[in-house]
Amino acid sequence: MDDLDGRLSALIAEVRHNPANSRKWRTAMHKLLLEIQQLPGLKKLDHQNYPAALNLTLEWVSREIAKFEPRPPSVSKSLVNWINGTLRWRIQDLYSPNQDAPISLDAPIAVNAGETTRLELLPDFTLSGLDGMIESAQKETTQRIGLKLELYIEQDPEGKLRNSYPRSNPECNCQFLSKRRLLKDPPDKFQDLAKELNVRYTTLNSHWNRKCEPSLQEIARTLGYKQELKP
Amino acid sequence: MNIAELPLLTVPIELKAHELARQLAAVQSTVQKGKRVYLNALAVYAVHSYLKWLQIETDLNSSDSFNSAKTALANVADLVIPGIGSLECRPVLPGETTIILPEEVIESRIGYVGVQFSDRLDSVQLLGFAPSLDSSNPPQQIAVAELMPIDALIEQITRLEEAIAFLETDDPVAVQVRSQIETQSQSNIVAQFERIYRTCEEYEWRYAAGEMLAGSAAGGEFTRESADSADTDLEDLAEALLEKLAEIWRDAA
Numbered sequence: 001m002d003d004l005d006g007r008l009s010a011l012i013a014e015v016r017h018n019p020a021n022s023r024k025w026r027t028a029m030h031k032l033l034l035e036i037q038q039l040p041g042l043k044k045l046d047h048q049n050y051p052a053a054l055n056l057t058l059e060w061v062s063r064e065i066a067k068f069e070p071r072p073p074s075v076s077k078s079l080v081n082w083i084n085g086t087l088r089w090r091i092q093d094l095y096s097p098n099q100d101a102p103i104s105l106d107a108p109i110a111v112n113a114g115e116t117t118r119l120e121l122l123p124d125f126t127l128s129g130l131d132g133m134i135e136s137a138q139k140e141t142t143q144r145i146g147l148k149l150e151l152y153i154e155q156d157p158e159g160k161l162r163n164s165y166p167r168s169n170p171e172c173n174c175q176f177l178s179k180r181r182l183l184k185d186p187p188d189k190f191q192d193l194a195k196e197l198n199v200r201y202t203t204l205n206s207h208w209n210r211k212c213e214p215s216l217q218e219i220a221r222t223l224g225y226k227q228e229l230k231p
Numbered sequence: 232m233n234i235a236e237l238p239l240l241t242v243p244i245e246l247k248a249h250e251l252a253r254q255l256a257a258v259q260s261t262v263q264k265g266k267r268v269y270l271n272a273l274a275v276y277a278v279h280s281y282l283k284w285l286q287i288e289t290d291l292n293s294s295d296s297f298n299s300a301k302t303a304l305a306n307v308a309d310l311v312i313p314g315i316g317s318l319e320c321r322p323v324l325p326g327e328t329t330i331i332l333p334e335e336v337i338e339s340r341i342g343y344v345g346v347q348f349s350d351r352l353d354s355v356q357l358l359g360f361a362p363s364l365d366s367s368n369p370p371q372q373i374a375v376a377e378l379m380p381i382d383a384l385i386e387q388i389t390r391l392e393e394a395i396a397f398l399e400t401d402d403p404v405a406v407q408v409r410s411q412i413e414t415q416s417q418s419n420i421v422a423q424f425e426r427i428y429r430t431c432e433e434y435e436w437r438y439a440a441g442e443m444l445a446g447s448a449a450g451g452e453f454t455r456e457s458a459d460s461a462d463t464d465l466e467d468l469a470e471a472l473l474e475k476l477a478e479i480w481r482d483a484a
Contacts, residue, residue, distance in 0.1 A: 051243030125352035137257035146260030220300035
């Protein structure tokens with residue numbers, strides 16, 4: 001048994017002999033996943049949602065590893081085969097239409113979109129391409145809570161923000177604080193704002209946390225943001 | 232501890248995560264804010280996936296980082312671990328060597344995870360972990376080189392779970408603590424006791440923990456005359472609790 005096989009066997013034994021919420025189980029599982037990720041021969045695929053297949057497979061490994069039986073020629077080779085067996089199924093799922101899937105990648109997006117599927121329209125997810133992708137996503141979006149909120153803070157049409165301040169410090173009001181915290185990038189620090197307004201830091205901080213933030217959240221709600229995201 | 236030479240765990244980022252991040256980014260006022268929200272969401276999602284592998288439950292829906300109004304209001308990348316607290320998952324972009332901690336994420340976090348991004352956004356790597364910081368004198372950034380290996384996150388979560396489990400027992404100390412504090416702040420008390428245990432010398436425990444407990448006591452009932460003796464009582468209780476927890480944590484280590 002070589003070093004790798006020895007390490008894998010010890011980690012699998014540790015996982016088997018401890019309950020899943022224990023420190024030992026978690027640490028061993030962490031190390032085992034780290035070893036698994038370095039194993040040569042794990043099935044890979046150039047598909048945009050391959051990460052989902054891999055993710056589900058590693059979740060399955062965590063649940064089922066106690067059932068794994070090593071076979072010759074080695075623990076590591078049979079572990080790779082065992083994992084690839086499941087990974088292959090998860091990869092197949094990527095190509096089959098699945099009603100439960102959160103997004104159907106292969107189905108046409110809309111009737112009049114012809115044969116265009118989401119898979120073809122998906123941008124390449126890169127850091128350098130992110131600005132462009134977000135810009136177009138924002139252009140498509142009519143409900144831009146961020147914009148509406150900024151406009152609201154500027155105008156404060158009902159005076160809700162302007163008129164909320166700690167006793168005897170009217171200049172330390174929610175509109176002023178919101179402008180400096182939310183409309184400025186990077187935002188001013190509470191410490192600096194407290195100095196500028198000659199108000200105690202704790203007074204300013206607790207007014208922000210207890211009054212301004214809840215008001216802003218309430219305003220955001222009335223401006224129509226959706227609580228739940230729709231995948 | 233240095234993380235530079237350890238292999239890092241890679242977490243694949245699935246399309247669903249990109250779709251959720253895109254929805255959050257699309258409603259922000261500027262591309263720059265959208266990008267911040269997008270990357271925060273991916274970092275949080277990755278840690279959520281990792282904790283799922285470890286069978287540790289998380290709640291994305293209750294996390295501010297997945298709430299479009301909250302993300303418009305603050306630079307947050309929190310992940311809620313039910314009953315335990317919030318974990319901050321900060322993106323680290325190529326070339327960055329520090330993790331910037333915005334003011335709004337210093338308080339009420341059980342710790343910070345650094346998540347390394349590369350140009351390809353189909354996976355990230357978990358860089359390491361820093362446990363919660365003293366909120367009275369918080370640093371504004373953490374150097375990546377100073378992060379502890381990600382195993383430290385497992386230790387932190389497990390410790391807090393153990394302490395919360397202890398607080399629910401019939402041990403006289405646990406019963407007394409429960410009667411002193413409001414129920415909803417239990418996980419917060421535990422997180423602060425853990426920080427005192429980790430960062431203070433043993434001779435400082437009594438005072439630091441007593442002061443902390445005094446701040447969280449369901450109080451108001453103490454008069455000025457009785458305040459001193461009440462403080463002493465709370466210090467006694469705080470010390471007793473910290474000794475119990477230290478025993479649990481030392482045994483487990």
